[in-house]
Amino acid sequence: MSPTSEPTADEPQHRSPDVDHTNLTSAPELTAADLGLTFEGGHRAIEEVGFRIAPGEFVSIVGPSGCGKSTLLRLVAGLLTPTAGTLDVGATSRDEHRPAFVFQDPRLLPWRSVTGNVRLPLELLGQTSAETAATIASALELVGLTGEDATKSPRMLSGGMRMRVSLARALVTEPTLFLLDEPFGALDDIIRQRLNEDLVAIWQQRRPTTLFVTHNVSEAVFLSQRVLVMTPGPGRIAAEFAVPFEFPRRPGLRAETRFAELTGEVSATLREVSA
Numbered sequence: 001m002s003p004t005s006e007p008t009a010d011e012p013q014h015r016s017p018d019v020d021h022t023n024l025t026s027a028p029e030l031t032a033a034d035l036g037l038t039f040e041g042g043h044r045a046i047e048e049v050g051f052r053i054a055p056g057e058f059v060s061i062v063g064p065s066g067c068g069k070s071t072l073l074r075l076v077a078g079l080l081t082p083t084a085g086t087l088d089v090g091a092t093s094r095d096e097h098r099p100a101f102v103f104q105d106p107r108l109l110p111w112r113s114v115t116g117n118v119r120l121p122l123e124l125l126g127q128t129s130a131e132t133a134a135t136i137a138s139a140l141e142l143v144g145l146t147g148e149d150a151t152k153s154p155r156m157l158s159g160g161m162r163m164r165v166s167l168a169r170a171l172v173t174e175p176t177l178f179l180l181d182e183p184f185g186a187l188d189d190i191i192r193q194r195l196n197e198d199l200v201a202i203w204q205q206r207r208p209t210t211l212f213v214t215h216n217v218s219e220a221v222f223l224s225q226r227v228l229v230m231t232p233g234p235g236r237i238a239a240e241f242a243v244p245f246e247f248p249r250r251p252g253l254r255a256e257t258r259f260a261e262l263t264g265e266v267s268a269t270l271r272e273v274s275a
């Protein structure tokens with residue numbers, strides 16, 4: 001564990017021989033220094049947040065409820081503007097990095113089929129149905145949905161499948177910056193674990209710079225190269241943990257002593273900062 005308020009990530013340190021680094025040229029580096037956000041009305045959500053996230057890195061953020069995790073993600077997405085400090089997403093325009101956001105609620109349009117939902121971001125980019133067919137098929141395959149699923153209406157799908165559609169819709173534009181806000185929080189344990197395994201595989205294949213917010217420490221450790229722990233609001237980054245496990249992450253990792261030990265350490269720190 002290392003307390004951190006300044007940018008500390010060191011890209012080579014997080015490189016793993018088991019991970020494909022070939023797509024890293026387009027993924028952004030994220031740097032924050034003394035970052036703060038005070039909402040209108042005076043509520044300080046986060047303050048003095050500092051980090052450096054390497055291009056293509058997978059970082060999870062854990063912290064007590066209300067500590068500002070979603071606020072931090074919204075700042076990185078450009079949905080909020082910092083009221084203090086600096087945040088650099090490695091480009092003058094966030095569009096350059098095609099950011100994609102996934103929320104706990106899949107937010108599918110009920111009147112559109114699975115394909116129609118996944119096509120939406122491409123339509124917003126002005127692409128026609130003929131142009132998008134192959135891209136949509138590839139996004140659906142990436143998240144484990146079949147051609148038969150593609151024709152279904154969202155109401156015919158389980159919660160886990162709806163989340164797969166939400167992931168496909170986010171991935172269809174091939175984002176280089178991937179932001180996920182507690183996406184699997186409403187799912188049962190087994191479905192959640194499968195989606196975790198699939199998400200790691202997708203990240204390995206595409207290598208977007210990824211920020212993942214979760215309340216679940218075990219999920220954070222399973223997925224990430226690094227876990228940041230935030231204090232209660234106004235949130236700061238109190239500690240960070242490097243996750244040294246090789247990729248791909250196998251389901252059996254969760255049963256290993258080294259996994260339990262690291263999860264225990266992160267949980268203990270979270271309890272400490274929350275006390």
Ligand SMILES: Nc1ncnc2c1ncn2[C@@H]1O[C@H](COP(=O)(O)OP(=O)(O)OP(=O)(O)O)[C@@H](O)[C@H]1O
Pocket residue numbers: 039040041043044045063064065066067068069070071072233
């Ligand atoms: N638009 C807003 N105006 C004022 N305060 C807000 C606004 N949005 C969020 N907050 C407050 O800012 C703080 C941080 O909220 P945020 O949603 O970022 O926390 P969080 O860590 O993601 O919470 P949770 O884990 O419960 O989802 C909370 O106290 C919240 O009530």
